[in-house]
Ligand code: HEM
């Protein structure tokens with residue numbers, strides 16, 4: 277048996293408990309091989325700090341974001357209404373998710389359909405843990421002095437004005453944060469939002485993720501930090517395309533924290 | 540009656556009233572044309588669907604003060620922002636002088652404010668001259684940036700001959716108008732020396748340098764030059780006002796309401812389609828709290844033509860300055876795809892104009908067999924959008940090209956089932972496996988097993 281527990285909402289509710297937070301895993305976090313390791317890193321952190329949390333497990337389904345962005349409002353609303361029925365069946369306090377698209381949809385778009393929750397992205401949650409001293413990163417950890425660049429996710433940044441939380445998390449690692457020229461409000465998309473993740477790009481001169489990866493590589497950082505499953509895929513593909521996967525790693529914030537905590 | 544008629548005749552028989560009458564007629568004609576143009580633009584904007592934006596009044600006012608009056612977002616690019624600020628500020632202040640022009644023109648006075656303001660008047664005139672020079676120089680630099688430095692965002696596929704000419708014309712016209720003010724002031728200063736009809740303005744900082752050009756002219760010639768410049772300036776301004784309604788320069792007025800009605804919600808939020816919610820609730824057998832009103836007849840899901848957009852979308856299009864800041868930050872455009880958010884706005888305006896024009900002449904209007912999506916904007920363009928909001932963030936006057944793109948995708952997906960094949964498979968995956976990828980729903984929680992092995 278592992279030391280890490282992953283209770284579900286159903287289990288906790290039937291034993292009369294209501295957890296502090298619901299961790300919304302998202303489809304990428306559940307199925308994508310690379311992103312599952314982010315899910316696991318986050319679970320380890322949750323276990324370590326001892327917050328009471330639960331996941332939906334098999335009860336969770338796609339928020340509907342890609343359907344909505346691709347124009348299929350029917351499908352989006354079918355998904356949304358079903359998820360809201362599930363969520364409203366539990367006594368929810370706070371929803372935390374590592375996916376900016378799930379975050380945006382549940383936070384901004386579910387209220388119009390009867391789903392009102394306090395939703396925060398894991399970057400904000402991690403920042404809170406650091407501020408509260410629940411995660412104390414010992415200075416001189418494995419990232420000290422290393423160059424990290426942060427790629428803004430459109431759905432965190434421009435869509436929801438979250439620019440600082442991820443950076444605060446990285447600063448806590450004692451790493452040297454080097455910014456790309458296009459960052460924060462001017463952050464350049466990875467190319468996957470708006471359901472682009474699920475189709476080939478239109479004809480053009482270049483792939484968006486290659487353009488962005490080149491910019492990230494030009495900072496000289498050996499870690500590209502991301503906070504979104506789609507950015508993770510696009511940037512990792514970009515780094516592979518540039519044959520730099522030996523020197524440069526693409527990592528999610530949760531993975532970086534878990535790593536420096538030795539989890 | 541008799542007396543009135545005599546007075547009337549007397550009035551007209553005296554040549555000195557001729558300029559006033561001419562001015563009144565000019566003003567009347569221009570007002571009429573402007574009235575017609577504004578009414579047309581208004582009705583074109585109203586082609587769009589109703590949307591209630593009466594909420595958040597103080598937040599909206601605040602946005603307008605900061606973004607339009609305060610030019611807040613312009614200053615993300617300091618050089619053009621500074622030059623533009625000079626033109627913008629100059630325009631606001633010089634308009635005070637236009638007020639004097641209009642009163643003078645109607646009453647037959649010359650510089651009616653001069654005796655009223657006394658010593659302040661020459662100071663004001665000097666300030667106006669400084670601003671006129673600032674406007675003039677800024678316009679020259681803008682011309683250089685466009686035509687010699689060829690700043691990239693001004694040159695793109697959608698910047699065809701008319702938008703390019705329009706941009707240059709505006710700058711040239713403003714330069715010429717400013718030169719008219721300076722010429723008028725120079726000849727005026729010479730006339731002040733010999734003719735008490737011309738109130739003393741003192742030596743004006745810039746135009747006094749033009750005096751040598753006119754020295755030695757007879758008084759008659761000077762009066763001609765001064766009057767010519769006066770008429771040129773005021774008629775020029777009035778004609779420009781009409782021109783503006785056909786031009787991207789309409790932003791000088793529409794920037795204000797446009798920022799007022801700009802989006803308040805987080806940029807990531809897509810507006811819910813109530814019509815779909817009703818159907819979904821019915822399908823799922825969910826009882827809604829409101830008594831089921833007969834759902835309003837929905838013409839169409841999503842947007843195919845301008846009337847499927849909201850009036851705010853169309854007002855956005857009329858406000859667009861064609862500056863290309865949006866396009867220059869669009870990831871799709873910057874990697875060579877056809878999509879350009881600026882073009883989306885320009886197409887929307889062109890289509891609204893086309894429909895409005897046709898309707899006004901008794902034509903078929905929206906039923907002319909054309910539509911915004913298809914004849915102006917292609918699927919290839921809208922499909923390339925990553926919904927990254929860079930265009931929305933970049934726009935200095937709160938225009939939202941993304942909303943139009945997404946409404947068109949809704950039309951394509953729901954009315955035509957014409958989305959790209961891989962999107963259709965993604966839809967199918969969500970329907971059958973509740974995830975955009977084809978995985979068994981029962982595998983959704985497998986990641987936890989793997990964790991337990993850690
Ligand atoms: C009310 C008086 C205004 C005047 C006389 C004015 C004048 C001008 C002129 C002459 C240009 C052309 C610049 C060029 O060719 O590069 C321009 C562009 C522009 N104006 Fe205005 N403007 C006014 C108000 C505003 C307001 C309130 C806004 C809102 C922020 C605004 C935003 C813009 C933008 C975004 C451009 C494109 C600028 C660029 O190329 O970066 N203007 N304006």
Ligand code: SF4
Pocket residue numbers: 865868869870871872878879880923924925926927928929930931940941944
């Ligand atoms: S939202 Fe779409 S149109 Fe706007 S900048 Fe991003 S990709 Fe371009």
Ligand code: SF4
Pocket residue numbers: 858859860861862863864865866880881884933934935936938940
């Ligand atoms: S939409 Fe805004 S940013 Fe884009 S060209 Fe028009 S005014 Fe400029």
